[in-house]
Amino acid sequence: MKKKAVVILSGGLDSLCLGAYFGTKYDLYGITFSYGQRASQEMRAARAVGKILKLKEHKFVEIGFMKSLYGKSNVLTNADRKLPEKFEYSIVVPIRNAIFVTIASAWAFSLNASLVAYGAHTGDSRYPDCRPSFSKKIESALNQGEVDGIRLGIRNKIEVWTPYIAGLSKSTLIRAGYEKFGDGIFRTWSCYSDKKTHCGRCESCNNRKRAFSEAKIKDKTRYLF
Template sequence: SVGASHIFYGAHGSDEPNYPDCRKEFYEAFEKAARLGTETDIAIQAPFNGCRKSELLKEAIELGVPLELTWSCYRDGEKHCGRCESCTNRKRAFAEAGITDPTEYET
């Protein structure tokens, strides 16, 4: 145990329709289970749940986040595969945001 009172995870609004673990119902149920299982007042939050991935990319640029160092791909390797669902969503988000994608893809 690290004694944390909050757990934050990066689910965002673009993920919600496609991934059950990115839905509000999921993290509310998970929070309830964590509280019951640990007898602590832990909070699980997805602060970006109302934002599209493209909006988060714009904010990341303003904050100076090195987006070339972030990883989205489901596969292991030196580069993003460029084919999996997560890579496809990443490419789409950069295009929607009007930001050049610095990601190195295999394809």
């Protein structure tokens, strides 16, 4: 019997391609969050990603109230601000991964899963809640929050895993994903905008283009620019 893993899916390249590492070892359960992001196509792409990964179950969790708490603090939930073409701290959504991992872990403990994964990679070093130091600390805190259940054998201890922890880059992830899923990886969504086609100019689109180039895989994504 396979172990269970909860995978946080945004509908992006990273979340699909990390599934290439777990599909044979774990039964995958996906969780996707609607947190008020301007990239409305993420939900559609997440459904496609879930089907490609053949999830045992896929939950869509509505936490749109976070948009009102974030206010004008970042460009991903505030559509009035211009999306940058390269990294600026305005792209960082405060402790977004902490929120996602905590909710995903609540489900993982309930499922008696042993792993929670999200797609942070070595190229995400400028995002504090993508770094391995953060992932390991929140893993420790969440297990401490269920320590009695773990000691009693009612809950499994969870591991919080990211490609970053394993030293994997975005281009390495893409190569693994392409080998397993082929052109299915082009059903993912990376753009930060609310357009129906990748804008081709925002920081995330530029990262996507660069990663395909570094992976030496022809980028079949349709971009406006």
